[in-house]
Amino acid sequence: MKIFDYEDIQLIPNKCIVSSRSECDTRVTLGNHQFKMPVVPANMQTIVDEKLAIWLAEQGYFYIMHRFEPNRRATFIKEMSDKNLISSISVGVKKEEYCFVTELAANDLVPDYVTIDIAHGHANSVIEMIQHIKKELPTTFVIAGNVGTPEAVRELENAGADATKVGIGPGKVCITKLKTGFGTGGWQLAAVHHCSKAARKPLIADGGIRTHGDIAKSLRFGATMVMIGSLFAGHDESPGELIEEDGVKMKEYFGSASEYQKGERKNVEGKKMLLPYKGSLADTLKEMEQDLQSAISYAGGTDIEAIRKVDYVIVKNSIFNGDRI
Ligand SMILES: NC(=O)C1=CN([C@@H]2O[C@H](COP(=O)(O)OP(=O)(O)OC[C@H]3O[C@@H](n4cnc5c(N)ncnc54)[C@H](OP(=O)(O)O)[C@@H]3O)[C@@H](O)[C@H]2O)C=CC1
Numbered sequence: 001m002k003i004f005d006y007e008d009i010q011l012i013p014n015k016c017i018v019s020s021r022s023e024c025d026t027r028v029t030l031g032n033h034q035f036k037m038p039v040v041p042a043n044m045q046t047i048v049d050e051k052l053a054i055w056l057a058e059q060g061y062f063y064i065m066h067r068f069e070p071n072r073r074a075t076f077i078k079e080m081s082d083k084n085l086i087s088s089i090s091v092g093v094k095k096e097e098y099c100f101v102t103e104l105a106a107n108d109l110v111p112d113y114v115t116i117d118i119a120h121g122h123a124n125s126v127i128e129m130i131q132h133i134k135k136e137l138p139t140t141f142v143i144a145g146n147v148g149t150p151e152a153v154r155e156l157e158n159a160g161a162d163a164t165k166v167g168i169g170p171g172k173v174c175i176t177k178l179k180t181g182f183g184t185g186g187w188q189l190a191a192v193h194h195c196s197k198a199a200r201k202p203l204i205a206d207g208g209i210r211t212h213g214d215i216a217k218s219l220r221f222g223a224t225m226v227m228i229g230s231l232f233a234g235h236d237e238s239p240g241e242l243i244e245e246d247g248v249k250m251k252e253y254f255g256s257a258s259e260y261q262k263g264e265r266k267n268v269e270g271k272k273m274l275l276p277y278k279g280s281l282a283d284t285l286k287e288m289e290q291d292l293q294s295a296i297s298y299a300g301g302t303d304i305e306a307i308r309k310v311d312y313v314i315v316k317n318s319i320f321n322g323d324r325i
């Protein structure tokens with residue numbers, strides 16, 4: 001298996017077949033719905049809240065609400081369905097989560113998407129939760145993770161997952177690799193590639209996206225959708241706290257396994273950081289869409305399928321030539 005990460009890859013252009021980048025179509029289908037872009041903000045408390053989730057759904061973007069306000073989830077599903085918007089929530093694997101899923105079914109509250117969100121997703125606890133959701137809510141699209149191996153993708157798919165999420169430790173606020181020595185940090189793109197060979201269903205690349213070009217690279221190496229935290233942190237709409245020091249505005253971004261999220265120092269595998277304030281999320285999403293349209297044009301196509309087939313070279317950490325954006 002070849003080992004590489006986002007920085008090590010350059011995609012090779014094909015002859016352009018559009019007269020304007022605006023002709024390129026960035027839409028993607030996941031489950032029964034089509035979305036504007038193959039990108040989803042991370043289901044983390046400093047990245048998404050209900051207000052932003054509603055806005056994203058209204059604008060035609062995919063979203064996944066986090067699971068850290070568990071008692072709000074049923075009401076949220078109801079409110080989204082009253083507004084005729086897609087509902088997409090997260091669950092864990094503890095006992096009370098089984099009861100929650102059963103109660104949803106009993107109350108005829110059927111979310112469109114449920115993401116099982118735990119650190120080490122290649123586990124019987126996740127397999128059993130997939131089976132429980134599929135039994136209680138058979139029409140719900142189930143995303144399961146996180147994993148980092150083809151074996152895990154296969155097992156979760158066989159248990160009934162409709163998509164799997166790949167990425168153990170490549171995240172910006174992740175310290176799993178430092179605390180445990182395990183993960184896909186430093187070779188996340190190769191792990192996505194490796195897992196995609198085994199996948200028969202959509203795969204979500206999660207963590208390690210540092211530039212918009214990394215989205216195109218994820219698609220090239222087998223992702224259907226890309227989950228992003230840090231690039232979406234720091235906006236007006238981001239729930240993280242705004243902090244101003246010496247006239248410089250910053251917003252906080254913390255890991256779901258950080259002590260700030262957990263409220264205690266137990267099994268901490270995440271940290272907090274301050275990121276520069278970036279203004280409006282709508283502007284960032286627009287720029288992301290334009291960059292992806294441009295990537296499609298370099299791929300020589302008119303939609304994201306074109307990116308999946310392009311050639312590439314491995315240029316081991318040299319593409320920035322010392323420059324950073
Ligand atoms: N993508 C990534 O690389 C990572 C993401 N995270 C994020 O942090 C949040 C918290 O994750 P998590 O700690 O799983 O959630 P929880 O604290 O809800 O743990 C879920 C359950 O899984 C058990 N569990 C968790 N990790 C392991 C493990 N390594 N081995 C055996 N059992 C385990 C927990 O038990 P117990 O606590 O007693 O072990 C608990 O019962 C999630 O949102 C997750 O996405 C965290 C780390 C890595």
Ligand SMILES: Nc1nc2c(ncn2[C@@H]2O[C@H](COP(=O)(O)O)[C@@H](O)[C@H]2O)c(=O)[nH]1
Nearest residue numbers: 042171172174207208229230255256257270
């Ligand atoms: N190891 C940890 N990973 C975490 C934690 N909280 C979230 N995450 C993962 O990071 C990505 C976002 O990555 P980014 O590079 O785009 O910022 C997120 O989707 C989770 O999978 C954590 O505390 N520890």
